[in-house]
Amino acid sequence: MANPFTLGVASGEPMPDGVVLWTRLAVDPLSADPARPGGMAQRAVEVRWQLAEDDRFTQGLRQGVVQAQPAWAHSVHVRVAGLKPGADYFYRFRAGDELSPAGRTRTSDDPAAARPVRFAIANCQRFEHGFYTAYRHLADERPDVVFHVGDYIYESRQAATVVRPLGPVPGEITKLHEYRLRHARYKTDADLQAAHAAAPWVTTWDDHEVADNYRGRGDGSAAFLRRRAAAYQAYYEHQPLRVRPRDGNLQMYRRRTYGLVADFMVLDARQHRDAGTMLGAAQEEWLMSRLLTSPVRWRVLVQPLFFARRFVPGPAPNLRPDSWDGHQAERARILAANAPGLVVFSGDVHNFWAGELKADFLDPASATVGVEFVGSSISSRPPQTDGPAVLAANPHLTFFDDRRGYMSCVASPEELRVAFRAVDFVDRKGSPVRTIAEFLTEGSGLTSENASSK
Ligand SMILES: [Fe+2]
Missing domain, CATH: 2.60.40.380 (Purple acid phosphatase-like, N-terminal)
Known part of the structure; x- marks a missing residue:
């Protein structure tokens, strides 16, 4: 062999x-x-x-x-x-x-331990859009654990302009052998392999592991459910997960706890979605009960989608319906739990953002009930975003940057530190990495250190 x-x-x-x-x-x-x-x-x-x-x-x-x-x-x-x-x-x-x-x-740490936890968060790694240099730098940091918050692969047909080709089967994928081949193509990358070999990973998915912007059971057709089952199986086959898919479903929401310091609640924002809810009743009940009872210092939501309100002004002003802005009542229920030490990590939008979570996003004077850090993409191209205009329209958002990269974090009993780590380019190999902003929270609001917003 x-x-x-x-x-x-x-x-x-x-x-x-x-x-x-x-x-x-x-x-x-x-x-x-x-x-x-x-x-x-x-x-x-x-x-x-x-x-x-x-x-x-x-x-x-x-x-x-x-x-x-x-x-x-x-x-x-x-x-x-x-x-x-x-x-x-x-x-x-x-x-x-x-x-x-x-x-x-x-x-992970002993349940009674209070030592700091070093973790990294990554997302959105469209293969043909660029090299995974960010992962090479992440691997060098050897964190305790790496979280991935979705778009591990893209099911879409190959982009019109490519930095590197997808190879065989460059079209949109729908069948098991095609999902397997797409995952395999991504996994052949040496930098991605290095990041996996450097630390244990805990992953959740967004939409592109299956189909663009899909919700739950899609249109309910047998064809869609076959496609979703194929995608879920291939996902399992390429990740170090504890549980297997069963009957076309895969249990993804779960908790990973590090001593008395951090309770990482990893959410599934796709599989249980329907017209009314992002998480589905069972997952929301599980999340709420843990938010209310966790004895741990930091209650950390690890999930794909922009959590804070983000109103985008311009010729077609909008709130993104696929994100939490499309599920405002559910978001309000989570924030109303008033969980101490609430931190949300997100991805999806292919830029870096940071901000505070407000009891009422439309009232800047309302209580700050948590903080959010949105990681940029590893390689996926960003959309055209007028960052300064979005920041101005959403006073609770305080930072924007449109470089590619990941987040490097330390949680301790005293504080949480989050560094936004960016590469200069992904269209060729060898970019250096730099910390473009560093944030500090002790649980009430956000302080930025060395931030250099563009
Ligand atoms: Fe993405």
């Missing part, structure tokens, strides 16, 4: 005592043959995994054997338990004579 580790390795879903290890065997990752995804024959392949406390695999070695099944595109999801909290580990795989690169992962 040729080297099957062409898509890299990953880990995710950190708990105080365990993580999930991931890889997918693909000897020919861009094979467009639906009968041989990744160029693999339709039979199971034995994969050995190893995890240790050091990168030479000598301390505390654990290992096991799993079968990579063709029904799951030869992906492997190993749930390792019995680990120490707040500890680094290293892992790798072997199939036949081939050894994978090693990854570094980390368990």
Whole structure:
């Protein structure tokens, strides 16, 4: 067998005592043959995994054997338990004579711990729009955990102008083998592989993992539900998730807690949507009860869509209906919980924004009930946005920048720090990264340090 580790390795879903290890065997990752995804024959392949406390695999070695099944595109999801909290580990795989690169992962903190948590947040990585240099810099930071808030792939047909081509099947994708191929194309990127190998990831999705601006069950047709099930399956096959899709659904909303410091509530803003709600009743009930009862310092919503009101003035003034501005009553219920230490992280709009969450967005004098940080895209092109005009029309929004990048954060019992990290260009490799703004909150409002708004 040729080297099957062409898509890299990953880990995710950190708990105080365990993580999930991931890889997918693909000897020919861009094979467009639906009968041989990744160029693999339709039979199971034995994969050995190893995890240790050091990168030479000598301390505390654990290992096991799993079968990579063709029904799951030869992906492997190993749930390792019995680990120490707040500890680094290293892992790798072997199939036949081939050894994978090693990854570094980390368990979450002991429930009683109060140590600071270092985390990064990324989103929106349209492959043909640019290089993933931002991920190379993110990998160098080796955070405790990386969150991804959606548009991990784009299902759309290849853009008219490309920095690098999608390769085979450049059209809009709708079938399982096409979603697999699109994920594989993205995963062949060495910088993305480096970011996965540097830290455990916790991901949620937005719309483009399935279809542009889709909601829940779409039009309810069998064709759409087949398409969604195919997209969800391919998503699972390419992420280090703890749970598998079942009957065309995939449980995504969940909580990842770091000691007494940060409760990350990862939301699913797509699967349970309908005309009336963004989250659906069950997810909203789960979220509200945790917001009200969490004993943890920072209650952090990790989700794809701009949360604060964002009125865009101009010839066609508007509020974006696909975002939380299209679900104002639901947003008001979340804010009315008055959860202490409320922080929202978002993506979707392909620029950086920061602002305060208000009890009443139309009354600047009303109480500040939280803060929001919107991360720019890793590579996806930004829309034309008159940032200064939008800031002027929304006094609770305080920062805008239209460079590509990610967010690098530290949460401690005293404060939360968020750095906006931007690259200068994505149309070729090798951009440096710089901190373009840094924000500090102690839980009531937002202070910016070294901010250089354009
Ligand atoms: Fe996007």
